[in-house]
Amino acid sequence: GGGGGGGGMPSNRRTSMVTGGAASSSGNGVVTAASVFPGTSSSTIIPSSSAISNDTAIQTPYPNPHLRIYLRLAEAYRHRGLPRHAAAVFSHACAAIPGVAATWAGVGRCLLALSDVTGAELALLEANWLDPEDGETWARLALCTLRQRKMEDTAAAWRSALRWGAKDTEVLDELAEEYRAMGLVHQELGVLTHLLDPVSSEEG
Structure with missing residues (x-):
């Protein structure tokens, strides 16, 4: 999990998991979930105060050293019971380093902790598009x-x-x-x- 892909998600790649059109593909034959909000780009759905990554993603070697720091900082906030602070760090990482599944998964996890289910789903759909095997x-x-x-x-x-x-x-x-x-x-x-x-x- 936690692989990197492209930046913003093309609107024609976004369909419902079950309804709303054929399921999209990540390009390697793996069917992915896709957003039920057609035409929405990554830059417009980054929550203003949310984010986080799972623990295993933090241990993954990333080519961008700043990404590792973002992930570790967000996890430190989350483990101290501060999901909103962790979310802000992950959201910044999503904007600063596009196309990384771990940062979007982090946004979704934090938003779930903050009871923002709709925002969490959006972020997790983006993470899923980037890494459909997580x-x-x-x-x-x-x-x-x-x-x-x-x-x-x-x-x-x-x-x-x-x-x-x-x-x-x-x-x-x-x-x-x-x-x-x-x-x-x-x-x-x-x-x-x-x-x-x-x-x-x-x-x-």
Whole structure:
């Protein structure tokens, strides 16, 4: 995860995960989620006060040394319980170093912590377009869409999260809890089973 791609996303690459047109491709045959906001460019959807990256992305060697510093600083804020500060750092990184999945994933993760589900979904869709094989991004997209009761999109995102081996217990716990609160026991058990035995659930 955390790979870099191009800068702004062309509007013709953005379609809904389930409806609104054919799914877009990253160019290597991997189907990606795409934004439900056609014509929106990366520069116009950077949240003013949000962002963050996952822990593994910080350990990845990036060609731009400033990116590593951005990621470490944002994580330091997040671990101290300051998601808004972390979000601001990640947002700045998105603008300063375009085309990096980890910074957009960070924006989405922080916005989820700040209960900005719509903004989180936008950022995660951008991260997904840049790196469609990141299971954690797919899992967070599942959580975003579930909280908005977009059930078809949630199911599609969860299937991809399983395919790409989502293992982040924080987001998976939240997803299971959201299903429990909705009374969707079968789906809750599916997430909990994946937490206990991710290999078997991926194969299934």
